[in-house]
Amino acid sequence: MTDISLSDALDAAAYALVGERCRHAHLHDIRGELQTLQSSLELLARSAKTPADNIALADKATALARRALANHEKALVEFVNQTTPHDEAAVAVDVRDMVNSALRSLRNDAANKSITFKVESAADLRIVAQPYRSRLLIMGLFAMTIDELPRGAAVTVTLCRAESDVLIEIQSAVKWPAVRSPEDLWSSATSQVPPHDLLLAVTSRWASANGGRVEPPQDSQSHPALRLYYPRSLPES
Numbered sequence: 001m002t003d004i005s006l007s008d009a010l011d012a013a014a015y016a017l018v019g020e021r022c023r024h025a026h027l028h029d030i031r032g033e034l035q036t037l038q039s040s041l042e043l044l045a046r047s048a049k050t051p052a053d054n055i056a057l058a059d060k061a062t063a064l065a066r067r068a069l070a071n072h073e074k075a076l077v078e079f080v081n082q083t084t085p086h087d088e089a090a091v092a093v094d095v096r097d098m099v100n101s102a103l104r105s106l107r108n109d110a111a112n113k114s115i116t117f118k119v120e121s122a123a124d125l126r127i128v129a130q131p132y133r134s135r136l137l138i139m140g141l142f143a144m145t146i147d148e149l150p151r152g153a154a155v156t157v158t159l160c161r162a163e164s165d166v167l168i169e170i171q172s173a174v175k176w177p178a179v180r181s182p183e184d185l186w187s188s189a190t191s192q193v194p195p196h197d198l199l200l201a202v203t204s205r206w207a208s209a210n211g212g213r214v215e216p217p218q219d220s221q222s223h224p225a226l227r228l229y230y231p232r233s234l235p236e237s
Contacts, residue, residue, distance in 0.1 A: 007182060007205065010182045010185070010186070010198065010201065010202055010205075011202060013193075013198060013202075014136075014137070014140070014198060014199055014202040015136065017140065017195055017198060017199065018136055018137075018139060018140035018143065018199070021140070021143050021144075021147075021195075022105065022106070022139060022140075022143055024108070024109075025105045025106055025108065025109060025143075034072060036064070036067075036068040036071065037065060037068035037069065037072060039064070039068075040061050040062075040064035040065035040068050041061075041065065043057060043058075043060065043061030043064065044058065044061040044062065044065065046061075088130045088131070088132055088133065089130070090128050090129055090130055091128065091129075091130075091131060092126050092127075092128055092233055093126060093127050093128070093129050093131050093134055094125070094126055095121075095125040095126065095127060095159055095166050095168065096119075096121045096125055096159055098131070098134060098135050098138060099119060099121075099138060099157060099159060099168070100119065101135060102135055102138050102139035102142055103117055103119070103142060103157075105139065106139065106142055106143060106146065109143065109146050110146055113146060113149070113150075113151045113152075113153075114151050114152045115146055115149055115151070115152070115153050115154070115155065116153075116154050116155070117142075117155045117156075117157060118154065118155070118156045118157065119157045119159070120156065120157070120158045120159070120160075121158075121159035121160070122159060122160045122161060125159055125160070125161070125166045125232070126166075126232065126233040127166050127230045127231065127232060127233050128210075128231075128233045129210065129230065133206065134206075137199070137202065137203045137206060138168070140199050140203075141170060141199065141203065141226065141228075142170070144174075144195065144196055144199060145170060145172055145174050148174045148175075149172060149173060149174060150173075153172065153173060154172075155170065155171065155172045156169075156170075156171040156172075157169065157170055157171075158171065158225075161232060162229060164231060164232055165212065165229040165230060165231055165232055166229070166230050166231075166232045167227060167228070167229055168227070168228040168230070169225045169226070169227050169228075170225060170226045170227075170228075171223050171224070171225040172224075172225075172226075173224070174217075174226070175217070175224075176196060176200065176216040176217055176226050177194070177196055177197055177200065177216065178216055179200050179201065179204045179214050179215075179216055180197055180200070180201050181201065181204075181205070182201045182202065182205055185197055185198065185201045200214060200216070203228065207228060207229065207230055210230065210231060211230075211231045212228070212229045212230035212231060213228075213229050214226070214227070214228050214229075215227040215228075215229070
């Protein structure tokens with residue numbers, strides 16, 4: 001086993017933070033796949049009672065069960081990839097798809113507080129990044145936005161081009177702290193670290209390592225927003 005760097009420790013802490021916060025959202029996604037499997041098993045049970053008269057029903061139930069098992073296996077692999085740190089290659093990531101996927105997983109969290117998310121997106125916004133890591137950090141930012149807002153609040157997520165970058169802008173009433181470096185966060189930590197500080201530090205390091213940056217809301221902004229800039233992947237000629 002190799003030594004653990006400061007970056008590795010903070011990454012693991014961020015994964016644990018978001019994983020714990022979004023635990024119910026992940027379980028809801030997995031249970032959704034299990035409902036289809038349960039339905040197919042009920043059909044198989046019905047066809048088994050009178051097999052001679054239910055061959056077609058048994059075939060339908062078997063096919064449904066096989067598809068459900070395959071989908072559930074895929075969902076479990078996705079769950080592990082989304083919640084545990086691991087080495088993954090950087091690939092082209094559709095930013096709109098990634099944001100919508102994260103928000104779908106958090107739809108119950110938002111609905112429980114009557115919080116609405118409005119996504120405004122330009123077309124063909126792609127970045128080259130680690131897909132699961134990117135989704136985890138974005139999902140964490142959305143989850144903490146939900147936690148900080150009062151009931152009935154509204155959030156506008158704008159996805160657009162900003163010169164050579166893709167801009168992910170989260171406009172809400174959340175007062176995000178200043179972005180601190182992982183080293184500063186680590187050296188000044190006592191017995192506790194505010195979750196927002198940790199997530200912003202890890203997200204900022206991830207973005208800056210690839211030529212991007214994170215900007216917290218400024219007092220001078222008429223519509224305060226957390227902004228994440230990440231270099232845009234240009235289409236191949």
